[in-house]
Amino acid sequence: MPEGQVLEFAGLSKRFGSVLAVDDLTARVEPGMVTGFLGPNGAGKTTTLRMLLGLVRPTAGRVTIGGVPYAKLDRPMQTVGAVLEASSFHPGRSAADHLRVYARAAGLASSRVDDALGTVGLADVAGRKIGGYSLGMRQRLGLAAALLGDPGVLILDEPANGLDPEGITWMRGLLRELARQGRTVLVSSHLLAEVQQTVDSLLIIAQGRLVFHGGMDELSDPSEFATVADSPDRTGLAAALAAAGIGFEILRSGLTIRGTDPVLVGEAAVRAGVPLSLLQRRGPALEDIFFDLVNGLRVHASAEGAQEQAPEPEGAEAAEAEPTEEPTTEEPTAEEQTTGGGTSGAAFAVAATGVIDIVPVEEADSLQDEDERVFAMPAGDADEAAPEDEDEPQGADEDDAVAAPVEEDVVAGEPDHLPDDDDPHATKTDSDVAADEFFSSYDHENPAPPDEDAVPAASDTDTRDGGDVR
Template sequence: MPSGQLIEFHGVTKRFGRVTAVDGFSATIEPGVVTGFLGPNGAGKTTTMRMLLGLVRPTAGHSTIGGQPYAALAQPLQTVGAALEASSFHPGRTARNTLTISAQASGIPRPRVDEVLALVGLQDAANRKVGGYSLGMRQRLGLAQALLGDPGVLVLDEPANGLDPEGIRWMRSLLRTLAAEGRTVLVSSHLLAEVQQTVDRLLILARGRLVFQGGIEDLVDPGELATVVDSPDRPALCAALDAAGLRYENLRHGLAVADADAVAVGAVAARAGVALSLLQRRGPSLEEVFLDLVSGQRVHASAAETATEGGAR
């Protein structure tokens, strides 16, 4: 089974004339996890991926896969599988013919073509011309081509675009399986909701700059969360919280406890014999935090630290 390799970006910048598409981007993508590369359309995600794959030359900085630039890889298709353009296939060729040509050019055994077609669910449409494929089918074909060389690294740009709900669930399951095998999986999207059930780590780009890196659980600052609790006997609940030394604020529909999670608050109520009518953890939604980050209304500590380190270098 192929092993994943580190993907590293070191101060990568790309300017097109006066427009800076990517500005000093530095990050490390590790094997064994699904890393989501998020940002609004035009944030610089695709340009960054294209620089990684040697399709665009950076204005400054560099990126490596397993310590080497893409151009130096001895067997690129067997090392990195990439899917950037779902519409780039020749419309007059069949899916099987498209993959067979790629396999022959890269020294990949022909039986692998049917293996990947079955893996992505296109075995029954393998002999149909790609020009008659839906966008979702072309996405599956792009993934099949990315997997053709059984690579340890996968770089996928908006792979769920055009898939129906069943296809999205299938994609999530496949990506998690590939990462569990030890591969490095980098997948871009402009929608947090689309990937939050799939990814382990996040890189969020806005206006060409990294604004967040970390786990989904790190998006919301713990200080912004509170446990909201209520009881038919609110005075008894207040007494129990006071006895436990927990600070709380009266709300219209309960008490907001800032320094304890729902399990701890529930335990306090149970020990005091107080029945609860409400117990939940509340704070800004992940989508709200994401939108605030990409609009510049919020600055996350991880991005601030990265910017500081970049300036120090």
């Protein structure tokens, strides 16, 4: 039977440029239970899991599995199984062939392939090509890859994605069974309703900080809840509660009891022989409490205490806590950041999670610089990019000639096109009409100074828009 390991986060922080993705996270995940890792999208969940698996280096703090960083595990695939985000599979391979590749790389017996496929319910379709699998079947195959080494620790990021209601029910039962065997099961999600029927303990983070750490029963404050009871014999019910030493208030909807378990209220009514028509516990829904926590409207004592108790790193582990220089490139969202690892353990985690084609940070920097050189244009260079042949007006093409005139100022000082004198359909402006009248009356044999009133005043420079029209 595989042995579960304690997962410990101690003052864990990660910064991407100006973005603090994870902020001083301190928590413990115990074996033998299913722990939910919750937070809204972008809260830092996936970044935290990547640091746990050695795929991202912390800026500060440390995270260990059984007291050992992931990169230093002797047999990582037999210790930790992980499914992060969507897994990548070769569509031309069968599920069995896909897992055999992993098994050979990790030095595992081929019999583990059949065991893993049977555990996730894919034994009957093990020979079918993955390209014909549904999203839910691919999710199961990713879980089979995580279980291939029979690990004592399972890290699952949004495991219910793509599963139908039957598949979700199956997943819940499997996670409970794995925890019952003594394994450590950490499941991330952004919805409390998705995991509240499965998990025993919760870690909730918001904006990279821990806002709750404890059991499901600790999420709500008992003082926020009340029991409402009623009976056709309301007087008899009041007497029964008073005899049992249970305080109450009489309201229009019934008797409201605070600070007492509903079971005790029911037992008092039964002893007195009083029938009940209503026995209900009322208070805020767990989903509402979750939203209050992540939006900063509610503060839980477990979050305050955990942040204050972060131990100082010592010895060899202190080196891992030293801040590392981060690139100053334009940051993508914190959940999408990855950096390459150089250990064999990190390589197995990448294979199991389907994370491929990781671009080195230095290359990303150079790509961004090149983009800035190509596309960035100073504001003062706009005039230099203007056409050089502004002296010659361009005639309108046939499509432009029949279009309605546009009565807008031209920024560059030249209209987009001028009407062609030979085009009968071209639209002429007032100045064009005046010019035609002048030239039609002009005596070419006896030129004389034109009447100033006959022609609009003109100059070499039209200053309407600051441009030159010559």
